[in-house]
Amino acid sequence: MKLQEDGLKREIGIWGLSANMINIIIGSGIFVLPSIVAGILGPASIIAYIFCGTLAMFIMLCFAEMGSKITKSGGDYTYVETVFGKYPGFLIFMIGFVSRVCGTAAVANALVDTLAVVVPVFHSYTIKIIFFTIIFFGFATINVLGVKQGIALVKFNTMAKLLPLILLIIFGLNFINIDNLKWTTTPHFKQIGDASLILFFAYTGGPTGLLVGGEIKNPNRTVPRAIIASMIFLVFFYMAIQTVSQGVFGSQLSLQTATPLANVGQVIFGSIGFTIIILGTSISMFGNISGQTLNTPRSLFAVSRDGVLPIKAFQKIHKKYATPYISILTFSTLAFVFAILGGFKTLAIFTVAGALLTYASVSIAVLKFRKINVLNKKEFTIPGGAIIPFLSIITCLFFLYHLKKNAIINITIFIGITSFLYWSLNFFKQKNKY
Template sequence: MAKKRKGLQNGDADQKSIQSQESNSMNLKQQVGLISGISLIVGTIIGSGIFISPKSVLSNTGAIGPCLIIWAVCGVIATMGALCFAELGTMITKSGGEYPYLMEAFGPIPAFLFSWASLIVMKPSSFAIICLSFAEYVSAAFYPGCDPPVVVVKCLAAAAILTITLVNSLSVKLASYVQNFFTAAKMIIVIIIIVSGIVLLAQGKTQNFENSFDGAKITAGGISLALYNGLWAYDGWNQLNYITEELKNPYRNLPLSIIIGIPLVIVCYILINIAYFTVLTPTELLQSQAVAVTFGDRVLYPASWVVPLFVAFSTIGAANGTCFTSGRLAYVAGREGHMLKFLSYISVKRLTPSPAIVFYGIIGMIYIIPADIDTLINYFSFAVWLFYGLTIAALVVMRFTRKELKRPIKVPIVIPIIMVLISIYLVLAPIIDEPELAYLYCVLFILSGLIVYFPFVHYKVKWAQKITRPITTFVQMLMEVVPPEEKKE
C-alpha cells in the first residue's frame, strides 16, 4: 500500500513537472483578455485621423448629409470585414493577421508577398506617420504661432518609436496596460467633443444641418475616394488577428472584442462629425488644418489646450497598438521561414518576440528620414485593400476546400462575397479615377518580392545561409532569445 501511495506521488510529481515544462515552454503566452482586446481595436482605429483631417471625406462628397452617410457606410464595411476576419481567426488560431490565412488558402507565394509588402513598406511607414503626427502636436506647444523645426519633429518621432519599441519588447502585459491607458485617455477627449456637440445642438445650433444635401457631389469617383478616406480612418479593425495566439479564450474574446469595439468606434465617429458640423460650416471645416483643435478653440476656450494634449495621447496609443500587432507579423513570417529566422525568436526572460519588434522599430525609424512620406502612404494604401480582398476571398475558397476545419463562428457567405466586391472596387477606383505611374510602381515593388522569394525561401541557396547564420547567432547572444518550441497538437 505504501509503495502504491509512493507510486501515485511520483506520478503526480511527474505530471506537475510536465505541466511546469509546458507553462515555461518558449512560446507566446495567452495574456490579452477581453478588455485589452477591445482597447486594442478601439485604440488602434481611433488615432489621429478623426481629430485632424475628416475634411477629406467632406471634400469628396461636397455636403454634410452624404458625408455622414459615408462615415456610417465605412463603419458597416469595417464591421463586415472584421466579422470575416473573426471567422478566419477562430478557424485558424495563428497570429500574423492575413499571413496564415493566405498561406492556408493559396500557398506560400501570396503569403510571402503580403509579408514582404507589409513589413518593408506598409506597416512601418504607417507607424512612422502616426509618430510624426504625435511629434507635431507635442512640439507645437513649444512653438506657438509658427511651425516647429523639422529636426525637432523628427527627433520627437524617433524618441516615440524608440520608447514604444522598448515597451513592447519588455512585456506583453506592460504593452497592454499602456494600450488600455491611452485608449481611456482618447475616449476622454472623444466624450468631451461629443458632449459639447450634444449641448450645442440642445441649445438650438442646428443651422449648419439645414439643407444638408445641397451642393452634394455624387459621382462614382468622388464616392470611391470618400470611402477610401473614411476606411483609412477605420483601418485597424483586423488588429486582433495579428495576436490570436496571445488572446485568452480566442473563440470567445476575438468575436466579442469586434462586436463591442467596432460599433463603439462607429458611434463615436458619427457623433464627433456631428459635433464638428455643429460648430463649423463645411467651408470652415475644409479650411481647418486640424479640425479638433479648431473645434476646441471655439468651444472649450480657455481650456482648449486639452484637445492637442489628448490628441497626442490618442496618436501615441494608436502607434503602440500598431507596434504591438505588426511585430507579430514579422514573428510569424520568420517562424515560417519567409523572413530572417531570428525574427521568430522569443526572449527567454520576457517571452516577447523582441527581435521582430526591434526590427519593426528600426524600419519605422528609417521612414522618418524622408521629408514627406504621406504620398508614399497614399500610393501604397490601395495595396492594403488588395490584400484585404485576397484574404477574404481565402475565406470563401476555404468554405469549399477546407470543409474539415472547425468554424466556431460562421458568417453568411454573402458577407465575404460583398467584401470581395467592395475590395475590388476600392483597389480599381483610385487607379481609374486618377491613373498614375506610382500605382504601377507599387505593384512592381510587391511583385519584386518574388526575386527574394525564390532564391532565399524556395530554393534556400547555401551561400545565403552562410551569411545569415552568424547574424542569427549574434542576435541570440545579444538579445538572449531562442527559437519558439513546436506546439504539440
Template sequence: MKEKLSRSITTLGFSVLAINGFIGAGIFLLPAAAAESTGSFSPWMFVICGLLMSTIVLSFAQLASYYRGTGGPVLYANEAFGPLVGFQTGWLLYVGRVTALAANSNALIIYLSFLFPIFSDGIMHGFALSAVILLLTASNVFGVRSAMGTISVLTFLKLAPLLLFIVVGLAWIDVDQIFSVKDAPLDKVSTSLLLLVYAFVGFEGAVVPAGEAKDPKKSIPRALIQSVIFTIILYFLVQSITVSVLEQAGSSKAPLSDAAGVMFGSWGVLLLTITAILSITGNLAATFFAAPRMTYALANEKSLPAWFGKINEKYKVPANSIYFMSALALVLAISGSFVWLAIISSLARLIGFAVCMLALIKLKSKQDGLVEKVLQMFVPLLGLSVCIWLSTQASNQAWMLTLGFIVLGTGLYYLARIKR
C-alpha cells in the same frame, strides 16, 4: 517553429488593439477633408464607409473563429492558397502597418510642434521622430504586459476627452442640417469614401497576435464586432458636432481643436491638442505591438529568415522583429510625407484584405447545400467587392510603389527559402 509566446491577451485587450487601430490620427485629420468634400452630409459618409468596411471586419471575425495561432492574415492566406500567397499577404499588410506608423509618427510630431515649436522642422524634427519610435521600441521589448499596459492607458487618456467633446457637443448638433440629405453631393461620394478608408483600417492588427490570446475563437470576433460598432458611432457623432459648430469646417487645419475652442474656450483647444497627441501615440503603440508579430509569423512559416522569429527569452517577445520594424519605420517617417504614406498604407492593406476575403470564400465554398453555401459566402463576397472597388480609386503612382514593395517581398521570400 513552435510558438513560445505568452497566452495572456483577453477580449478587452483585443478590443483595445482594434480601437487603437481605428482611432488614431484620422479622427483629427479627416473631419476637415470630409467636410470640404461632402459638407453637412459628411457624418453619413463615415457611416457609409464604416458599413462598407464592416463587411471586411466581419469576414476577419469569421476567419479568426476558424484559426488559432499567431499571424492572422498570414495564417488565413497560407492555409487557403499556399506559402507564397500567404507571405505576400502578410508582407503587404506589414507594409501597410509600417507605412501607417511612419505617417502617424509625422502627424504626432506636427501636433507636438503646436506645443513645442522647436520640433516643427530641421534636426529637432528628426530627433523627435527618433525619440518617439525608440521609446515605443523599448516599451514593446519589455514584454506583453508592458506593451498592453501602455496601450490601455493611452486608450483611456485619448477616449476620455473625446467622449467629453461628444457629451457637451450633443447640444450643439444641428439636427435639421445633419438629417437633411437632399443636398448630398453624390458626385463626390466615391472620392470621399476612398479618403475615409484610412479611418477604418488598422483593425487587422488585433488578429495578428491570436497566438497570445486566452481564447481566440471567442475573444477576437467579439472584440472586432464591438470595436467597429463603437468606431462608427464615435466618428458619426464627432463629425456631426464639428460641422454643426464650425461653419467652415472644411477649411480648418485642426477641426476638432477649433470646435472645442468654440464650445470650451481656449482651454478646449489645448485639451483637444493634447488629446490628439495621446490618440496618435496610442495608435502608434498598438501598431508597434501588432506589426512585429507579422514578421515573427512569417519566420515561423519559413518565409523570412529565422532571425525574424527569434524570441527574447526573458520577456518572451519577438525582439528582432521589433528592432527591424523600428528601423524601417524611422527611415520611412523621415523620408515620406503623411499623405503619401497614408495612401500607400491603405492600398497595400486593401490588397491584403482582398486575399483574406478570397480565403474565407474558399473556406465557405466547402459548406454542404447550395443555399447554405450562398448565405455563408455573401459577406466575404461583399467585402471582396469593396476591396476591389476602393483599390481602383488609387493613383498610378501609388500602384507602382506598392508593386515595388511586392517585388521586394518576393525577393526576400526566395532568399529565405534558399537559406532554409
C-alpha cells in the same frame, strides 16, 4: 480545425483586443475628416459614416472568421499563408510590414511637427532625435517585458486619445444648433460615393490588431466579439463627432479645413479647447506608434516561424518574458531609422492599394478555407453563407478601381520586387541544402 502555437502567453482578452483595434483605427485623420465630408454631403454626412462602416464591417467579419479559426500570430499574413501557401503569404507580409514601418515613421514625424506647434523646442533636430529614441526604444522595452505590459500601454493610450473627443461630444451637445442639422436636399448616390472614397479609410487598420493572434485568450470567441464591438463603437463615435461638428458650425464646417475639431473645441471650451484637441491629435499619434510596436513585430515573428523568411533569429521568444524580442527590437530600430532619415514617404504611396489587396485576399481565403476546414461549432462562421465574403471582395475591388494610377503602378512594382526577393531567397535556401 484550429491552428495555434505554443511559446507565447495568451494574455489579451476582449477589452484588450477591442482597445488594440480602436487604437490603431482611430488616427489623426478623424481630426480633419469632418470638414471634408461636410463639404461633400453637408448635414447628411452621417449617411457616409453608416455606409462606410457597413462596408468595413463586411471586411472585418472575414477577419473575424479567420481569426477565430487560425489562432497563430501573424494575422493577415498567417491566414493567407495557411490557405494559399508561402509565396502569397510572403507578398502579404511584405506589403503589410513595409507599410507599417513607413507609416509608423511618418506618424512619428507628424507627431513631432504637431508638438512643435505647442512646444517650439521640437523644431530642433537634436530634440527630435532624442524624442524618437525615447518613444521607439521605450515602447520596444515595454513590449519586450511582456504582452501584458504592451497591451496595458495600448489600453491607456486608447482611453487617453478618446477622452478629449468624448468630452468634445458631451459638452458640444449644448452648442448644437438644430437648424444646422436639417437636410436641405437629399444627397445623390454619387455624393455618397465620393465621400466614401475618403471616409472609408477612417475605418481601416483593424486587421493590424489581429497580428497578436497567438496571444489572444479564447480567440474563437474573443476575436469576433472584439471586432463587432469595435466596429459598432466606431460607427456611433464617428457619427457623434460629425453631428457635434456640424451642429456647431453648420455650413461653415466645410471651411474649417486645417483644424476643424480643434476649432470646434475652441468654440466649446474657449482658447484652451483648441490646445486640448491639438494635444489630443498628438496623443492619437502617440497611441498609433505604441500599437504598431505591439502588433507589427508579430508578423516578422510569424514569417520566420513558418520558414517563409529564412532568418531564424526573428522567431526567437524571450525565455523569461515570452515575447518575440528580436522581432520587436528589429521593428523599432527600422522605424527609428526611417523616421530620422525621412524621404521615405514615396515608399508608402502603395499602402492603400496594398491594404485593399490584403483585405480581398483574406476575404477569398474565407471561402476556400471553409472547403478544407472541418466545421467546429465553437469557431465563428459568418452567417449568410458566401454573401458577406463576396460583398467584402466587391468592396475592395470598388475602392481599388477608384485609386489613382500611380498607386496601382507602385503596388505592381513593389509586388514585382518582392517576388524577385522571394524567389532569390528560395533559390539560395534550396542551394544551401546541397
